[in-house]
Amino acid sequence: DMKLVYIFMPKDGSLEKLVERKANELARKIVQRSSTTMKLEDQATSNERILEAIQELTIELKREMPGTLWD
Template sequence: MRSTKKLLIEQLDRKLKPFQGTEKVIVPQQGWIYTIRTSLNMTLEQLGEKLQMTKQGIKKIEEREATESISIKSLREMGKALDMQFIYGFVPKHGSIDEMVTSKAIAIAERIVLRTNQNMKLENQGNSPEQINHAIMELASELKREMHKSLWD
């Protein structure tokens, strides 16, 4: 990876680090707004007053959250009205952005090297497993260093 790209990925990984573990949080079936409001024993009218909305408006917002069709702006406003802070982010499936890039680079390198090795085997020039693994890791390192666009195909 070029040093600028590497630095950007390191910075992004630091920003995303606080979200690690949040992928295990189970979102309530009826949504957070409804669950928090009812747990606090707050009525639709009471929450509506805080937002200068009708209880029907609040009910619609709760329904939109439950069907995943709510805006970030609405969630942020609800958070303020519930005296909470709304936070959103992304959690890399591979632990970090760097690990995600490495995984993609290895997968592509493996495909390329194994395809090349298959052609060589047909010509009785196959490589040993150690040579193949070394070639995969070398190519993966190069793909990652160059942050090749083919990583995302």
């Protein structure tokens, strides 16, 4: 007896690493977009705060796993 199995494997090793990378990429896009808007409104934030926001959003995206993570 045999069964046919399809499997998707991440190129960079583990699913956890893939989710981390995708969440971080999305978080960077979101934070940079809002940071640019704030600069245009003369409300710029420090680089340190931007990095903190990226880290916080990465954690939130990993926890919630929105569909946009895979776009």
